[in-house]
Amino acid sequence: MVTTTSTLLLLLIVCFLISSSLATNVTYDGRAIIINGERRVLISGSIHYPRSTPDMWPGLIQKAKEGGLDAIETYIFWNAHEPTKREYNFNENLDFIKFIKIVQDAGLFAILRIGPYVCAEWNYGGFPVWLHQIPGVEMRTDNEIFKAEMQNFTTLIVNMVKNERLFASQGGPIIIAQIENEYGNIMDKYGSAGKRYIQWCANLAETLNIGVPWIMCQQADAPPPMVNA
Numbered sequence: 001m002v003t004t005t006s007t008l009l010l011l012l013i014v015c016f017l018i019s020s021s022l023a024t025n026v027t028y029d030g031r032a033i034i035i036n037g038e039r040r041v042l043i044s045g046s047i048h049y050p051r052s053t054p055d056m057w058p059g060l061i062q063k064a065k066e067g068g069l070d071a072i073e074t075y076i077f078w079n080a081h082e083p084t085k086r087e088y089n090f091n092e093n094l095d096f097i098k099f100i101k102i103v104q105d106a107g108l109f110a111i112l113r114i115g116p117y118v119c120a121e122w123n124y125g126g127f128p129v130w131l132h133q134i135p136g137v138e139m140r141t142d143n144e145i146f147k148a149e150m151q152n153f154t155t156l157i158v159n160m161v162k163n164e165r166l167f168a169s170q171g172g173p174i175i176i177a178q179i180e181n182e183y184g185n186i187m188d189k190y191g192s193a194g195k196r197y198i199q200w201c202a203n204l205a206e207t208l209n210i211g212v213p214w215i216m217c218q219q220a221d222a223p224p225p226m227v228n229a
């Protein structure tokens with residue numbers, strides 16, 4: 001009995017040591033992103049997974065690596081994944097988990113721009129049409145209906161990533177995630193509701209507890225610890 005218990009304990013300790021040593025520590029200061037204690041300048045490039053087939057992904061990612069990239073970044077395309085409310089599609093060229101795993105296999109970092117707004121010559125900025133049609137919804141502002149839907153989808157994506165242990169804090173390749181996107185460019189038009197919304201986005205991101213930094217692209221007043229990128 002004693003032997004079994006101590007063997008189990010030893011096993012648990014070994015597992016803990018292995019899993020904590022596989023984790024990548026991603027932080028930042030005023031000068032740079034810091035990976036495992038080292039300031040780094042990373043070169044990242046976009047590959048939007050829905051725009052090619054899974055068969056093409058390893059080749060594209062390998063070429064990106066040979067071209068000198070350290071990281072692959074992609075948006076998440078909400079209207080492709082949830083074309084009808086609560087009916088999801090993560091198959092074929094929408095299998096973003098598979099895409100990130102291929103990035104990991106290639107030995108590159110990944111940057112996940114969840115948004116949900118995507119600025120990518122993509123229909124309606126990636127927002128589902130059904131969302132637009134909900135009575136009373138106002139997009140990308142301090143609107144309860146919009147925020148509830150954004151929270152629902154963002155949480156789903158983060159949980160899918162966590163379940164596959166793909167954040168760097170879990171030993172995965174994702175070193176940065178992004179909430180909202182280029183909102184700073186249009187925020188003034190929303191007045192004080194816009195300011196409340198971006199604070200809410202920051203709070204949402206924080207509570208998702210992913211263990212790597214969150215960025216906001218083009219958000220001069222990004223609420224800490226969101227990084228203005």
Ligand SMILES: *[C@@H]1O[C@H](CO)[C@@H](O)[C@H](O)[C@H]1NC(C)=O
Pocket residue numbers: 025026027034036037038
């Ligand atoms: C992660 O890196 C930062 C900055 O280098 C350091 O202050 C911190 O202690 C590290 N955290 C862990 C868990 O190693």
Ligand SMILES: *[C@@H]1O[C@H](CO)[C@@H](O)[C@H](O)[C@H]1NC(C)=O
Pocket residue numbers: 086151152155156
């Ligand atoms: C999203 O909303 C559905 C109800 O439409 C609910 O069942 C589900 O738990 C919600 N998901 C999250 C992550 O909040």
